[in-house]
Amino acid sequence: MKKLLLSAIAVLLLPLLTKAQFTISGSVTEKTSQAFLPGASIIIKGIAKGTTTDNHGKFQLNTIKAGKYTLSVSYVGYETQEKTIDVSSDQTVDFSLVPSAFLADEVVVMATRATEKSGTTYKNVSKSEIEANNFGQDLPFIINNTPGVVVTSDAGAGVGYTGIRIRGSDATRVNVTVNGIPVNDSESQGSFWVDMPDFASSVESIQIQRGVGTSTNGAGAFGGSLNIQTAAPELTPYAEVNNTYGSFNTLKNTIKLGTGLIDNKFSFDGRLSRIQSDGYVDRGASLLKSYFLSGAYHGKTDLLRFVVFSGTEKTYQSWNGVPQSRLDGDVPGMEAYIARNGLDAADAANLLNSNSRTYNSFTYKDQNDNYAQDNYQMLYAKQFNDKFSFNGALHYTYGRGYYEEYMKDQNFSDYGLPNPIINGAPVTATDLVRRRWLNNDFYGATYNFNYKAASNLNFTVGGAYNQYRGRHYGQIVWEQVASTLNNSDHYYDGDGDKNDFNIFAKATYTPVEKLTIFADMQYRAIKYDITGDDNDLLPFNIHDKKNFFNPKLGATYTINPGSNFYSSFSIANKEGDRDDYVDANPGTLPKPERLYDAEAGYRIKGTGFSAGLNVYGMFYKDQLVITGKLSDVGASIRQNVPKSSRIGVEFDGSYTLSRFFQLNGNAAFSRNKIENFTEYLSNYDNNTVIENNYKNPDISFSPDAVVFGEVVYKPAKGFAIALQSKYVSKQYMDNTQSESRKLNGYVVENARLGYDFSFKGVKNMNIGLLANNILNKKYESNGYTYGYQSGGSRTDENFYFPQAGTNFLLSLNVKF
Structure with a gap:
């Protein structure tokens, strides 16, 4: 395997050794004033070759082979211009751009996105790449093939509850924004893609920043950021129908409509989607519905846009995973598991007789997660002149829903209820069905001002103020033995209120022609209050305030128009999530985490190739990790570990x-370590706690290697075949680096076919086929574990989330 990977990387590096024949150079100016336009983008269409103009509006493209090429030049606020040239010698090509009749949508996300001169590590995913990989799976699976990314699916097929890790950091440490507006839940800090079904169909582009990245809104990025821009309007009216059908009765239906530009000023776009799937796991079904609406006014110097997107999901729960004994087909192990956990006859039969990889412990017909989320955004951008611009947004998100579960032999006292008296005797327990609700409101404003003081000096000042109001409550909707509680009554009520304020200032300065330096300073303040009762009926009155200063510094040195070196150093701070506060022992608060992130790399572009190499060191102070320690009520809690780190190298090439x-x-490739780790193991033999100390264990769920390779074959116009391979090395499910509590490494091969053609009345028709796991690899991409001491020996309960074997998705997409 290692030889294969080294060979693949060597092949990608071959173009670095090739010699050029010709050079294309020139300048880009504004047509009326003839002023030079620094930072204009120049690309050669059809090949991976491009550059930007320097401070004097000049550009140069080296190593160009003889042939016919089309050059495309774009600059914010100006119309894109193209020229076709025949290259048989060195060429000089000048461009004079005309101001655009309307302001481009891309100004909305400029302040939070990285560029080639930002000194940060990032990957841009274009609309065409998103469309090619969009077969109805959640967005994490669409960006699965980007550097350092590992994805997982509870139901095993990429629909429903899915997750993403970047550099080993989970969703609570990956900052997600849509049009610059935070998406992460303010309390749990995760992003729930199941609440945004088929959102990829309304996305223009995604920038994935690894590490701390640029200043953004919401909780700090401790592993990476996903900066998402929703779809820009097309110039002409369109209609589009997308349909997918495949394994596990997976079905996607999408309709998209757009007016194009009306009077060169107005545009309206809409999408309606439905996705359903039975899932790979038993009863792991999902029914997802969503819509997207956008209306915009495009002025010459301003843009006003209203965006509404909403999603509803009904997902059968499959989040318990598969016990290791069931996965291994270990009958004595399953019988021991049944005895340890007190499974009744029906649950025991389900465990013993299910398929080893698709077992689901839930059998109640309505064991569903039900949630709806509405998002409203009003975006405004203004270009005052060629030096000064503004963009800002008002937003509101309304979420509400519950998960329903059947619970056996529940004590009335655990729900704050009196014991019913039947035939003169108290009944202390009953089977029941409960619902646990979360209703929340999230609203606020974001803004930034950009000032181009000189051709070599640029300033940005921005920030946000957001408020979150969450209501947590529970209901009992059915009891085998009736109590005094009505179906609509709440047996617990709790509130989580959070205010989040930040302000940042950035400066980019080019003191000499090839050197650009930047500074990015952010101040962030949060106020978090948790009151009322939690689901275990414990009262809470928690209040915390945190103030963070997050500075970033970096530099980029441009060797030539096709290559540069960059480096940066950043500090980020982050508060704990709701569970860290709720599960902490009374009177204590979790310490905030701090990250020191150093990045350095090299980027190069040439005729038909591009490559980047990045090295990084992420050094944590007081990172929150699971230690096995329990709270006063027996809940697993995370604790701060003084020192931990992630050190690695990343390569990306085409x-x-x-x-x-x-x-x-x-x-x-990375090394992810905790300097000193103490595991706490409950000893049920004498009600004590055993402490086990470990030196330099791996951080959980942090593979040492994540490698992706793809060969794309285009035998005819409009037809492409892609063969893909992804390797993820072993991961440990806790922080002890125990071989008995790990996920095995795996290699998965996929294939994607696409054929585009058109005919009268149809702009484009695409037939696509996605074949996942074509070699039918049996693997698990996620899991969890907990342990205890009993009967004089240690017992570990390991659970895994198997992913589907060979499966297919066939799509037919038509654009009118």
Whole structure:
């Protein structure tokens, strides 16, 4: 395997050794004033080749082979211009751009996105790449093939509850914004893609920043950021129908409509989607519905846009995973598991007789998660002149829903209820069905001002103020033995209120022609209050305030228009999530986490190839990790560990071998360690706690290697075949680096076919096929574990989330 990976990387690096024949150079100016336009983007269409103009509006493209090429030049606020040239010698090509009749949508996300001169590590995913990979799976699976990313699915097929890790950091440490507005839940800090079904169909582009990245809104990025821009309007009216059907009765239906530009000023776009799937796991079904609406006014110097998107989901729960004994087909182990956990006859039969990889412990017909979320955004951008611009947004998100579960032999006292008297005797327990609700409101404002003081000096000042109001409550909707509680009554009520304020200032300065330095300073303050009762009926009166200063510094040195070196150093701070506060022992608060992030890398672009190499060191102070310690009520709690780190190297490259073949690949190798770790193990023999100390164990769920390779074959116009391979090394499910509590490494091969064609009345028709796991690899991408001492020996309960074997998705997409 290692030889194969080294060979693949060597092939991608071959173009670095090739010699150029010709050079294309020139300048980009504003047509009326003839002023130079620094930072204009120049690309050669059809090949991975491009650059930007320097401070004097000049550009140069080296290593160009003889041939016919189309150059495209774009600059914010100006109309894109193209020129076709024949290259048989060095060429000089000048461009004069005309101011655009309307302001481009991309100004909305400029303040929070990285550029080639930001000194940060990032990956841009274009609309065409998103469309090629969009077969109805959740967005994490669409960006699965980017550097350092590992994804998982509870139901095993990429629909329903899915998760993403970047550099080993989970969703609570990956900052997600849509049009610059935070998406992460303010309390749990995760992003729930199941609440945004088929959102990828309304996305223009995604920028994935690894590490701390640029200043953004919401909780700090401790592993990475996903900066998402929703779809820009098309210039002409359109209609589009997308349909997918495949394994596990997975079905996606999407309708998209757009007016194009009306009077060169107005546009309206809409989408309606439905996705349903039985899931790979038993009863792991999902029914997801969503819509997206956008209306915009496009002025010459301003843009006003209203965006509404909403999603509803009904997902059968499959979040318990598969016990290790069931996965291994270990009958004595399953019988011991049944005895340890007190399973009744029906649950025991379900465990013993289910498929070893699709077992689901839930059998109650309505064991569903039900949630709806509405998002409203009003975006405004204004270009006052060629030096000064503004963009801002008002937003509101309304979420509400519950999960329902059947609970056996529940004590009335655990629900704050009196014991019913039947035939003169008290009944202390009953089977029941309960619902646990979360209703929340999230609203606020974001803004930024950009000032171009000189051709070599740029300032940005921005920030946000957001408020979250969450209501947590529970209901009992059915009891085998009736109590005094009505169906609509709440047996607990709790509130979580959070205010989040930040302000940042950025400066980019080019003191000499090839050197650009930047500084990015952010101040963030949060106020978090938790009151009322939690689901275990414990009262809470928790109040906390935190103030964070998050500075970032970096530099980029441009060797030539096609290559540069960059480096940066950043500090980020982050508060704990709701569970860290609720599960902490009374009178204590979790310490905030701090991250020191150092990044350095090299980027190069040439004719038909691009490559990047990045090294990083992420050093944590007081990182919150699971230690096995329990709260006063027996809940697992995270605790701060003084020192931990992630050190790694990442490669990302693409090489066009010919008009028929293209190679794409990336690799991430890392060392992820906790300096000193103490595991707490409950000893049920004498009600004590055993402490086990470990020196330099791996951080849980942090693979040492994540490698992706792809060969794309285009035998004819509009037809492409992609063969993909992804390797993820072993991961440990806790922080002890125990071989008995790990996820095995795996290699998964996928294939994607696409054919585009058109005919009268149809702009484009695409037939696509996605074949996942074509070699039918049996693997698990996620899991969890807990342990205890009993009967004089240690017992570990390991649970895994198996992913589907070979499965297919077939799509038909038509654009009118």
